[in-house]
Amino acid sequence: MADRAYLDHAATTPMLAEARAAWVAQSMRVGNPSSLHTAGRAARRVVEESREAIAADLRCRPSSVVFTAGGTEADNLAVKGLFWGRRDAIGARRVLASSIEHHAVLDPVQWLADHQQADVAWLSVDEQGRIDLAGLASELAEPSGVALCTVMWANNEIGTVQPVARIAEMCRAAGVPFHTDAVQVLGFLPMDLTAVGADAVTVSSHKIGGPFGVGALVLDPAAKVVPVLHGGGQEREVRSGTLDAAGIAGFAVAVAHAVAGQRERAAHVLALRERLIAGIRATVPDARLNGDPGTGAEERLPGNVHVSFPGCEGDLLLMLLDAAGIDCSTGSACTAGIPEPSHVLLAMGADPALARSSLRFSLGGTSTEADVDAVLAALPGAVERARRAGTLAHRAG
Numbered sequence: 001m002a003d004r005a006y007l008d009h010a011a012t013t014p015m016l017a018e019a020r021a022a023w024v025a026q027s028m029r030v031g032n033p034s035s036l037h038t039a040g041r042a043a044r045r046v047v048e049e050s051r052e053a054i055a056a057d058l059r060c061r062p063s064s065v066v067f068t069a070g071g072t073e074a075d076n077l078a079v080k081g082l083f084w085g086r087r088d089a090i091g092a093r094r095v096l097a098s099s100i101e102h103h104a105v106l107d108p109v110q111w112l113a114d115h116q117q118a119d120v121a122w123l124s125v126d127e128q129g130r131i132d133l134a135g136l137a138s139e140l141a142e143p144s145g146v147a148l149c150t151v152m153w154a155n156n157e158i159g160t161v162q163p164v165a166r167i168a169e170m171c172r173a174a175g176v177p178f179h180t181d182a183v184q185v186l187g188f189l190p191m192d193l194t195a196v197g198a199d200a201v202t203v204s205s206h207k208i209g210g211p212f213g214v215g216a217l218v219l220d221p222a223a224k225v226v227p228v229l230h231g232g233g234q235e236r237e238v239r240s241g242t243l244d245a246a247g248i249a250g251f252a253v254a255v256a257h258a259v260a261g262q263r264e265r266a267a268h269v270l271a272l273r274e275r276l277i278a279g280i281r282a283t284v285p286d287a288r289l290n291g292d293p294g295t296g297a298e299e300r301l302p303g304n305v306h307v308s309f310p311g312c313e314g315d316l317l318l319m320l321l322d323a324a325g326i327d328c329s330t331g332s333a334c335t336a337g338i339p340e341p342s343h344v345l346l347a348m349g350a351d352p353a354l355a356r357s358s359l360r361f362s363l364g365g366t367s368t369e370a371d372v373d374a375v376l377a378a379l380p381g382a383v384e385r386a387r388r389a390g391t392l393a394h395r396a397g
């Protein structure tokens with residue numbers, strides 16, 4: 001794989017050697033963190049030290065860190081758990097959710113609507129993917145029926161960063177619990193969870209160089225959450241299940257690395273992002289950059305480049321680039337093999353055909369100029385071939 005260019009860090013990023021070492025070292029020790037004997041207590045110590053380190057890095061209290069088996073589980077716990085908690089406490093059934101959430105939030109919200117009588121308000125976004133704060137304010141004007149609000153910190157497809165501290169403040173003033181999915185943010189933007197003041201924040205280990213299958217919901221201990229998983233009562237009875245001490249140890253190392261190197265990493269990927277955008281504009285002049293067009297990191301994730309190539313099918317372009325040694329993504333889900341236009345781009349008002357013509361290149365700490373240049377070398381030919389295939393298919397159809 002060494003000769004390939006990997007530009008899909010938003011999907012997952014290489015595991016750090018230090019995280020792997022911590023993970024492997026703990027995996028070689030026996031002990032259930034809930035056991036009372038010496039081996040169990042040693043595993044428990046690893047979990048609690050990791051919890052404290054993660055809390056210090058994210059600037060929250062250790063008691064807020066609820067370990068889960070990744071971002072998807074943390075999102076499900078936040079959305080369903082907060083909904084059930086507020087429904088049981090005050091009968092609230094309204095859910096405020098942005099229309100551009102990752103499926104790990106979108107689908108639980110829709111499931112609550114389909115199976116639990118939730119009444120969902122999908123919050124609209126503008127053409128750059130930024131949430132309509134006036135619309136949110138009018139939803140919050142009647143807070144008594146609102147169970148929760150969930151708005152992702154930064155979008156995984158188009159990289160747009162939301163004003164989460166402002167949204168948290170609006171929700172707090174209305175007394176409505178607020179959850180934000182920060183999976184794509186950790187390691188790329190500063191994260192001070194005390195300053196942000198959300199009730200629940202999702203983070204995931206494999207997006208920052210830790211092992212797969214571990215993450216956390218940083219949950220205000222005062223928040224009323226009904227568990228999704230019932231069992232042994234671990235994690236303050238909020239998330240039952242034997243704790244993965246090895247995964248958690250690796251995750252803590254990855255969080256420390258993500259936070260300590262955040263500024264440098266952001267500057268590194270930002271420079272590569274601008275090189276890639278400038279190169280795409282020069283070689284495929286009608287390509288369209290989606291999301292916030294700014295050149296800073298505050299409004300758009302510094303490692304995100306999301307582009308539409310009019311006249312191309314994104315899936316075909318992805319395969320052509322794959323054959324040329326480049327790993328990237330369309331960013332959108334594929335239903336039963338049929339490429340669907342991204343719900344994110346549709347919510348931003350994009351035409352479905354243009355939405356289907358899109359690719360996401362996402363950069364990470366290990367990305368290099370050579371990766372960017374490999375894309376720029378392969379892209380014009382791939383776009384031309386994809387356009388020709390599109391024209392032929394159109395004629396044949």
Ligand SMILES: Cc1ncc(COP(=O)(O)O)c(C=O)c1O
Pocket residue numbers: 010011069070071072073075102104152155156181183184204205206213215
């Ligand atoms: C914004 C966002 N939320 C949640 C997830 C799911 O996280 P995990 O892969 O840890 O389940 C992802 C992963 O793609 C993501 O990008």
